[in-house]
Amino acid sequence: MNVAQPEQALRKEAVRGTLNPVTLADQPTPAPEAARAAGTAATPAQPAKRGRRADAERNRAAILEAAGAVFAEQGCAVDVREIARRSGVGMGTLYRHFPTKDDLLVTVLGQQFDTWLTDAHERASATDDPWQALTGFFEQILTTQSRNRAVVESYTATNGPTSSCAQRCYSFIDDLRTRCMNAGLLRPDITTTDLVLLSGSLSQAVLTTGDTHPGQWRRLLHISLDGLSSRNTEPLPEPEPEPEPAADAPAIP
Amino acid sequence: MNVAQPEQALRKEAVRGTLNPVTLADQPTPAPEAARAAGTAATPAQPAKRGRRADAERNRAAILEAAGAVFAEQGCAVDVREIARRSGVGMGTLYRHFPTKDDLLVTVLGQQFDTWLTDAHERASATDDPWQALTGFFEQILTTQSRNRAVVESYTATNGPTSSCAQRCYSFIDDLRTRCMNAGLLRPDITTTDLVLLSGSLSQAVLTTGDTHPGQWRRLLHISLDGLSSRNTEPLPEPEPEPEPAADAPAIP
DNA sequence: ACCGAACCGGAGCAAGCGCTCCCTTTGAAC
DNA sequence: GTTCAAAGGGAGCGCTTGCTCCGGTTCGGT
Numbered sequence: 001m002n003v004a005q006p007e008q009a010l011r012k013e014a015v016r017g018t019l020n021p022v023t024l025a026d027q028p029t030p031a032p033e034a035a036r037a038a039g040t041a042a043t044p045a046q047p048a049k050r051g052r053r054a055d056a057e058r059n060r061a062a063i064l065e066a067a068g069a070v071f072a073e074q075g076c077a078v079d080v081r082e083i084a085r086r087s088g089v090g091m092g093t094l095y096r097h098f099p100t101k102d103d104l105l106v107t108v109l110g111q112q113f114d115t116w117l118t119d120a121h122e123r124a125s126a127t128d129d130p131w132q133a134l135t136g137f138f139e140q141i142l143t144t145q146s147r148n149r150a151v152v153e154s155y156t157a158t159n160g161p162t163s164s165c166a167q168r169c170y171s172f173i174d175d176l177r178t179r180c181m182n183a184g185l186l187r188p189d190i191t192t193t194d195l196v197l198l199s200g201s202l203s204q205a206v207l208t209t210g211d212t213h214p215g216q217w218r219r220l221l222h223i224s225l226d227g228l229s230s231r232n233t234e235p236l237p238e239p240e241p242e243p244e245p246a247a248d249a250p251a252i253p
Numbered sequence: 254m255n256v257a258q259p260e261q262a263l264r265k266e267a268v269r270g271t272l273n274p275v276t277l278a279d280q281p282t283p284a285p286e287a288a289r290a291a292g293t294a295a296t297p298a299q300p301a302k303r304g305r306r307a308d309a310e311r312n313r314a315a316i317l318e319a320a321g322a323v324f325a326e327q328g329c330a331v332d333v334r335e336i337a338r339r340s341g342v343g344m345g346t347l348y349r350h351f352p353t354k355d356d357l358l359v360t361v362l363g364q365q366f367d368t369w370l371t372d373a374h375e376r377a378s379a380t381d382d383p384w385q386a387l388t389g390f391f392e393q394i395l396t397t398q399s400r401n402r403a404v405v406e407s408y409t410a411t412n413g414p415t416s417s418c419a420q421r422c423y424s425f426i427d428d429l430r431t432r433c434m435n436a437g438l439l440r441p442d443i444t445t446t447d448l449v450l451l452s453g454s455l456s457q458a459v460l461t462t463g464d465t466h467p468g469q470w471r472r473l474l475h476i477s478l479d480g481l482s483s484r485n486t487e488p489l490p491e492p493e494p495e496p497e498p499a500a501d502a503p504a505i506p
Numbered sequence: 507a508c509c510g511a512a513c514c515g516g517a518g519c520a521a522g523c524g525c526t527c528c529c530t531t532t533g534a535a536c
Numbered sequence: 537g538t539t540c541a542a543a544g545g546g547a548g549c550g551c552t553t554g555c556t557c558c559g560g561t562t563c564g565g566t
Contacts, residue, residue: 053533056543079523090545095525194472197462201473204461205454218490219447220454226487227480234479237471306563309513332553343515348555 060097062087067108071150076105109154113165116144120172130179134186135225137176138199142217145203152207155200170196187230191239198224313350315340320361324403329358362407366418369397373425383432387439388478390429391452395470398456405460408453423449440483444492451477 052060066087070078080101084094098104120140124133145152173195180186202224206217305313319340323331333354337347351357373393377386398405426448433439455477459470 053542055533059544080525081523084545091525091547092527092545093543096543099525101524190476193466193469194476197458197466197469198473198476200461201454201458204457205450208453208457209450213446213450213492215490216446216450216492219492220451222487222489223443223447223451223480223485224477225480226485227476227478229485231484232476232479232482234475236475237468239466239469239472306512308563312514333555334553337515344517344555345515345557346513349513352555354554 056097059087059089059093063089063094063097063104064108064111067104068112071105071108072148075149076153105150105154109150110165112148112151113169116141117168117172124172124176130176130183131185134176134180137173138202138221138225141199142202142206142221146206146210146217149207152203155203173199185230186228187232187236189236190228193239194236195228198228309350312340312342312346316342316347316350316357317361317364320357321365324358324361325401328402329406358403358407362403363418365401365404366422369394370421370425377425377429383429383436384438387429387433390426391455391474391478394452395455395459395474399459399463399470402460405456408456426452438483439481440485440489442489443481446492447489448481451481 063083067083070083070086074082080094081091083104084091087094094104098107120137123136123140127133127136145155170192174192177186177190177192177195181188181190202217202221205220209216316336320336323336323339327335333347334344336357337344340347347357351360373390376389376393380386380389398408423445427445430439430443430445430448434441434443455470455474458473462469
């Protein structure tokens, strides 16, 4: 799942230290019924595969909530003990529900991403102005990320649009681009990849400048958006051939 | 030196794990003579304060060279043992020369920054076109950073222009900005802070997209530069009041 | 050639952190 | 109420990593 793993990896891949922020590849909140279908013995489906005890369900929810808060505040690198503490459960409980810290992170970010993308869709279709849809999208994604370290970290750790989450996001951005392009608002050689990577770059600016220069990222965003406008006619440097998205090069929002 | 340290910190601040990428605050290659002046019992001055043994000098140089390479390749988080191995010295030797991993990192990055900034000055004064000087600067800083993980990491870890290194960089960018502004090439409300943070943001893009989309950062740079141009007249959102650069909020190039 | 101070090197310490083991507790079917 | 599989919890293991300790070695002045 992660990059450059040693050779062992018996079934537990985030073996030691390595554990890059995340790899939102599989099961982004899988549909409850499609649980035991494929060979993926991944995180058990969300709403009780077949009668989970009530306390277990409660604890699972508590873990998810605490993890969401802690990851958002402190980033992907927090001690698992902190999450256990905040959710009021022991380590054993936490690890029964999520076999790996990575699994927990993936689940949490997957949920957040789902709600976020739904919201983004609604907003985008609420306006008829393509340019406003695009700028609103950037505004939204950056606002979200300015409040969630884990999202930014996992984004920048494994950029590149792969995985179901990232692909849905990618095609959403692609729609926005097409709308703007048809209206002649976007300079003609902007690719969807440009937009995806631009959002990632600005995300990082949000994270970096968050403490020292609050709100400064809006200025950078404004500058970048102006640079995207069709009023700039000089062609961009050629995009280099993309190195064939490897099957294990995942990402997130 | 770093942020949010516990209370102990007996004299060794990067006590455990914490060790954020860096904090280029003090002694950016201090002048040899001003060694024992202030109370700063920092890294001993470079060229033998008073007769260092020849082998010690050789080892110090080897450590610096190896550390430079290793930090550039693998980032600030490498194991100190790796540096010791690559430079052919033992841990004891390494830690006699640099009392802390952080010290080593600061020294290495400080040197690299010095040579880089000198080069930047030469290039900038070699052209009469202010806009080309500005774009050349961005091009140069990003090219450098695309080959040096440690620089990017330390930049994004402690953004904000403080410390002697960062301040020299800041005033250099300020010169570039003034030249462009006088020539009417830059949109009028661009601040130096905008430029500094923009470079930081793009640096991150360089790091992030380096593996998956080599050279892509040039497109983002192009877009941003177009956004900086005076052809964009719409005013940017107000910059928020900067939170008084704290005495210990350092950064680097 | 001699001597002491400076230097070398790497085994080892301590702490952080992901994860497991195992005994205890509890929910819910009967 | 009884029973027992499922759930709980936390001490502790194993590994990493920054840093130290100390016996042996080497330099450079005499």
